[in-house]
Amino acid sequence: MNTQVNGTIAVFGATGQQGGAVVDALLDRGARVRALVRDPESGRAQALAARGVELAAIRIDDPASLADALATVEAFHFMTPEANSLDEVEAEIRVGTALVDAAVAAHVPHVVFNSVFGADQETGVPHHDSKHWIEEHLGKSGLRATMVRPAAFMEGFASVMAPSLEHGKIVLRLPLAEDVAVKMISVRDIGRIAAAVLLDTADAPGGAIDLVADELTGPQIAAAFGARAGLPARYEALPLTVLPSELDRAMFRQFAQAAEHPADLAVVRAIEPATLDLAEWIRAIGWTVPTNAVAP
Incomplete structure (x- = not known):
């Protein structure tokens, strides 16, 4: 296991359900968090700022803004917007690809992708396969990367x-x-396990964890x-x-x-016994x- 991270951790998707759970868990552990947000003036972004989260304004179509937002961070957690149509699947892949490329440009030491259970292979489910393709792009990036793959949400x-x-x-x-x-898991526990991986207090053998x-x-x-x-x-x-x-x-x-x-439930509880x-x-x-x- 590596030395625990003490620097800033960036989170994309911090105003959403899963990303918000990651922020909650990081703040509970005393971590410094930088949220990458499209609108720093939004109510949800301001609520994060009130809790001590640093806000970094970004545009997905502006690689420089993404790389600047990731400058000097020790770890980066991101998820992609859930797709509800084939057009949104393509948009999801573009977002994921842009974020990975920005992490490469910023030389981020560790990237954690909030993927989905089963994304280690193509499944025929378009909005799951999109995450598989993002995982592949991240795997080829040369970055140290960990995939966390949640099952269905409780x-x-x-x-x-x-x-x-x-x-x-x-x-x-x-x-x-x-x-x-x-197979299922609570959103709270997705956040706690991702936080442990980001802080290097948990190992992910093979670079991926199925969250069940x-x-x-x-x-x-x-x-x-x-x-x-x-x-x-x-x-x-x-x-x-x-x-x-x-x-x-x-x-x-x-x-x-x-x-x-069948899933190995012990893997998750070894990281977060209170799952x-x-x-x-x-x-x-x-x-x-x-x-x-x-x-x-």
Whole structure:
């Protein structure tokens, strides 16, 4: 393991969910953080500044502004905007490529890319393969690089994949067969593990870490919410056709394929022993029974 980093760490995407979690974890550890932002006057950027984060204004189409923002930093964490269309996939690749090239120009000692589970190979999922191509570009850059590859976010179960209360039962519906084990991790823990890698307090053998904190089937996920509610629970598998786009359908097909390859959960807990499993995350967020119940 290397000597812990004491200099400034740059973060691109600091005003977003995952990048914000990385900033939170770095600040908790007393690190100096520089956020690369497009609009330093935005509310989210100013909120970071109020917490002691240095702001560096950048333009993705201006290589000089990117290289200047990365000057003198000891490490750089970046993620790329999630793509929701094929045009956005191409834009994501352009952003990732520009950031890698800027890190090369600025001679950044260590770059950590917030990728996605399975991005070590092409999957046929366009907005996952975009990260694979960025990983390849980073790997050819000559930089010391680490890929952190999160699985599905537990936070999805508090929003788009949230269970419902129907006739006195907790009901979870997903477009996955009931024997498919979903790999997952909380956004908080993505930030904590990335921070440990950036600060060189954690090793990443082979230059990459798959971030998986729990691995549960649909019925097991439903049961975890039911246990929290003190109510019976059931799971219903839906067809892929319920999803609104081909990108979404491709992603859920990839979830099913990924289930065939068990994850080594011990790798993540060796870095962050307090990593949450799903039941712990449900308690940590204070999840309560939905109020939009279907009456008995």
